[in-house]
Amino acid sequence: MVHSNRIRRIGNKEVGTGRPTYVIGEIGINHNGELANALALIDAAADAGCDAVKFQKRTPEICTPRDQWDIERDTPWGRMTYIDYRHRVEFGEDEYRAVDEHCRARGIAWFASPWDTEAVTFLEKFDVPAHKVASASLTDDELLLALRATGKTVILSTGMSTPQQIRHAVEVLGSENIVLLHATSTYPAKAEELNLRVINSLEAAYPNVPVGYSGGSDQAASVEPGGLARLVRDIRTIETALGDGVKKVYASELGPMKKLRRVQSPLPAEGVTTSA
Template sequence: MEKQINLGGRLVGDGCDPYFIAEIGINHNGDLAVAKRLIDASFAIGWDCAKFQKRTPDIAVPESQKNVMRTTPWGEMTYLEYKKRIEFGKEEYDYIDKYCREKPLAWTASPWDIPSLEFLLNYDIPFIKLASATNGSTELIKKACASGKPIIMSTGMSTQEELDKAVDLLDRFSNGNFALLHTNSVYPAPIDELNLKYIQTLKKRYGCVVGYSGHEQNLEPTVAAVTLGADIVERHVTLSHDMWGTDQKASLEINAMYLLYRRCRDIKRMLGDGEKKLEEDELQVRKKLRVEEK
């Protein structure tokens, strides 16, 4: 039986093309003009969805980090002040929603707390993405499932036992309407710690649609992930690695995002269905070269 999930009218999973999520995240640095350029680029190179991150900093920032001083392009400030400085609110998301619909390009965001989830549900987003940093929050998982939206959850920062618990919640409260993304949450992720074979383990263990959220600095691991069965691809996108920000170095610039899209689409076509067959092109070659026994 084929396992699929419907993301905004697009079937994703067995027998489908990969679904590509361009993770803009916080790479806009609080600048709507930068966000707009990243949306433009994601649409132009064929990615399916632009994704942001939504926080209520007073809730989402750990207490131990709130007063840590940070050097930023806007001067010295606490980590909490920095997070507030780059956070988009209703005005920005109203614009993002309108701008993406005009293209059209799907968009969504990862809520890091309950108020952020409630905020996002004011928009017709195709799915809710739960980040690795929040996949241990029972309340957030249950509230996300109660929305009726499909859930995509990253599996980083978790033990197997913790992940079993989170997936049990997803299975029970979303009626199985979820997908998992294998990921290593180090930015950038070391290639010898990617453990890409775990994609196959996730598929066997949970019987759901599985994808890959990559934080490595090159393209090959993500292509390999698709070869191993990833049906969703999520990569951070940036205008330039030289931009200020914690995620820029683990992101891909636009040309690399385009190359990755093409390679992943091609790999999916190359893999086929595993059945032995003679296509018409090969039959024509056979007629020219093969001497048939009488």
């Protein structure tokens, strides 16, 4: 029996134990501040079968340390100060209106990782179905409280965090509306540092909270559209292959059984199942 407290809703879909994997395509700021890029990435995610896409939303003056504002750096648009660069890659209300309309047309959900409380207020204008907490923000109590106040499902990544920090974040957010994601905040992470069994540890520590996995955000570590489609396809194949755990003899096995088994014994009628 599935524990009902381990189910959450994101839009019109249930996520959690016993439900299909909810696949989120991370766009972040990979659109480089260009709306056309964002729409193309949404299309790639929708075509691949993702359930949602996720962006990142920052208020540059809040999220950029003051001593870094005037540091110049090379960008795709030439050399500019870091604060100008942060503004260049941020979408405003017009761009997110277009994102919202396009996602609705493609039948895919969207939300974002807000990095400050002003970003939370901004995203709430669009009635997003959920909010995401980046691993870097797990210790930002002010942000967590603002997210809790929305009443929306909050997805919390746990990269670069200790068990004590995770416990505190869960206490601040409350466990009723959250989803925990195991993450290693290196992109791409080494296989020996993925430590996927932490998923089991989180499930044991938080029995009423759905637990998932988060990986990758940087452009260099991102998959191409074809790779994303294969990833989603393989996730769905694994879901189907897991089955229900009840041992049975399939109709497709009757031929090989008759041919290969030397000693036959009758099967009860309920012992055979057919596949659709």
